[in-house]
Amino acid sequence: MHFTSEPRLHDGVIERDFALGEIPGILWTPESASAPVPLILLGHPGGLRQMHPRLAGRARHAAADGIASATIELPGGGDRPGLPGIDEARTDLRRALQAGEPVGAEIIDRLVLPLVEMAVPEWQAALDALLSLPQIDGPVAYSGGIISIGVRLAAVEPRIVAAALFAGSFVPRAIMEEARRVSIPVHVLLQWDDEGNDRQMALDLFDAFGSREKSLNANMGGHTGVPRHAGEGTSGFFARHLR
Amino acid sequence: MHFTSEPRLHDGVIERDFALGEIPGILWTPESASAPVPLILLGHPGGLRQMHPRLAGRARHAAADGIASATIELPGGGDRPGLPGIDEARTDLRRALQAGEPVGAEIIDRLVLPLVEMAVPEWQAALDALLSLPQIDGPVAYSGGIISIGVRLAAVEPRIVAAALFAGSFVPRAIMEEARRVSIPVHVLLQWDDEGNDRQMALDLFDAFGSREKSLNANMGGHTGVPRHAGEGTSGFFARHLR
Numbered sequence: 001m002h003f004t005s006e007p008r009l010h011d012g013v014i015e016r017d018f019a020l021g022e023i024p025g026i027l028w029t030p031e032s033a034s035a036p037v038p039l040i041l042l043g044h045p046g047g048l049r050q051m052h053p054r055l056a057g058r059a060r061h062a063a064a065d066g067i068a069s070a071t072i073e074l075p076g077g078g079d080r081p082g083l084p085g086i087d088e089a090r091t092d093l094r095r096a097l098q099a100g101e102p103v104g105a106e107i108i109d110r111l112v113l114p115l116v117e118m119a120v121p122e123w124q125a126a127l128d129a130l131l132s133l134p135q136i137d138g139p140v141a142y143s144g145g146i147i148s149i150g151v152r153l154a155a156v157e158p159r160i161v162a163a164a165l166f167a168g169s170f171v172p173r174a175i176m177e178e179a180r181r182v183s184i185p186v187h188v189l190l191q192w193d194d195e196g197n198d199r200q201m202a203l204d205l206f207d208a209f210g211s212r213e214k215s216l217n218a219n220m221g222g223h224t225g226v227p228r229h230a231g232e233g234t235s236g237f238f239a240r241h242l243r
Numbered sequence: 244m245h246f247t248s249e250p251r252l253h254d255g256v257i258e259r260d261f262a263l264g265e266i267p268g269i270l271w272t273p274e275s276a277s278a279p280v281p282l283i284l285l286g287h288p289g290g291l292r293q294m295h296p297r298l299a300g301r302a303r304h305a306a307a308d309g310i311a312s313a314t315i316e317l318p319g320g321g322d323r324p325g326l327p328g329i330d331e332a333r334t335d336l337r338r339a340l341q342a343g344e345p346v347g348a349e350i351i352d353r354l355v356l357p358l359v360e361m362a363v364p365e366w367q368a369a370l371d372a373l374l375s376l377p378q379i380d381g382p383v384a385y386s387g388g389i390i391s392i393g394v395r396l397a398a399v400e401p402r403i404v405a406a407a408l409f410a411g412s413f414v415p416r417a418i419m420e421e422a423r424r425v426s427i428p429v430h431v432l433l434q435w436d437d438e439g440n441d442r443q444m445a446l447d448l449f450d451a452f453g454s455r456e457k458s459l460n461a462n463m464g465g466h467t468g469v470p471r472h473a474g475e476g477t478s479g480f481f482a483r484h485l486r
Contacts, residue, residue: 190459192449192450206461207435211463213463213470214435214462214463215460215462215463215470215473216433216459216461217476218458218459218461219457220454220458227458229458229476229479230458233460233472233479
């Protein structure tokens with residue numbers, strides 16, 4: 001990992017681009033920190049450039065609570081090469097949705113599992129690098145989507161102690177099973193009328209988590225309409241588990 | 244309405260018993276208030292004496308936000324005479340639950356509807372009396388269970404501007420239909436593993452609300468295990484809509 005930009009200071013947050021091999025990423029640290037701080041890994045659907053304003057907003061909230069944030073580009077996102085088979089799976093998904101047909105589990109597997117398989121080791125490598133920085137010492141949480149990546153990370157990565165997951169994409173059956181092995185505190189945000197989301201799948205996933213502490217926060221509106229108060233609830237969740 | 248006790252002061256809250264005809268009630272007002280304040284009607288499952296510690300706790304949180312709280316005993320609760328047919332319906336419910344059978348809609352109707360029919364006009368009469376006090380001027384919210392009473396009040400009582408409802412009891416079909424006419428902001432608390440609750444019924448009710456702003460907060464644990472952070476979310480909901 002090496003930094004690829006000078007630090008930029010906005011609203012009390014120091015933002016800096018980095019590269020982990022070929023993978024671009026961004027680190028945000030609270031300007032005011034005098035000791036090493038906890039870290040939130042900011043998940044997203046891919047495309048760092050378009051996602052930047054929203055990611056920076058989430059990082060600003062975390063920094064206000066004395067928590068660093070970091071993200072990396074997803075496989076196939078931004079300028080990264082696409083994954084084999086994903087375009088075809090996406091076409092099949094679109095066809096099923098447009099025809100008003102139920103989306104077959106096999107399409108969901110083809111769409112999501114290759115991404116999870118490739119992204120999770122990358123997030124773990126990023127975590128290795130980030131935790132070696134003097135500014136950061138943990139604990140670490142995962143936040144956001146793609147929810148299947150968050151589930152796999154929560155199930156396999158012991159350094160992640162809490163996860164706030166955004167139910168906004170289809171979940172393969174295998175990931176649903178992995179959720180039963182998750183034991184860390186989980187907070188799930190669900191947009192009740194999310195047009196691109198299967199509500200029952202999100203409720204089933206929430207039910208599947210093996211965690212003793214889990215909470216679901218459902219709100220009205222579509223995929224990008226998460227209300228401000230839901231964000232505040234998520235900040236409270238991180239403050240409880242990271243500070 | 245007349246007061247039946249001297250004011251008692253605890254932790255910045257003035258508590259006073261009252262009677263509305265034959266119905267006992269309790270009013271809590273913030274000690275520090277210098278102008279009239281908003282009001283939360285505190286719903287509960289009946290039995291003011293046993294419920295007092297929890298109700299007083301909720302009133303204390305509201306008072307810290309400058310909001311008064313009040314409650315009245317339910318029909319059949321405490322020393323109030325039982326409702327005809329309720330005991331039989333309760334026996335039928337217990338029998339179905341013990342036998343592991345689905346609880347028939349007809350049992351739920353017999354159990355809940357008479358209570359709603361009798362309680363809602365009583366809450367409205369209490370509201371008339373409470374809003375005539377110099378300390379209180381509204382706006383008014385309803386909080387807690389029995390959820391069917393809260394739904395009916397939210398649907399028919401225009402002075403109630405927001406409702407935080409505790410999904411902890413069976414909901415008759417007629418109430419499910421009334422929920423579609425509710426347009427005020429609604430916040431639903433659901434204990435995911437509530438042994439005395441039908442989770443799918445609670446989710447269907449949440450879906451039915453006609454409100455443009457509605458949020459669902461589900462947490463682990465049984466009926467009385469609502470975690471502290473869920474209470475804080477509810478306080479935030481009231482602060483947004485009453486202040």
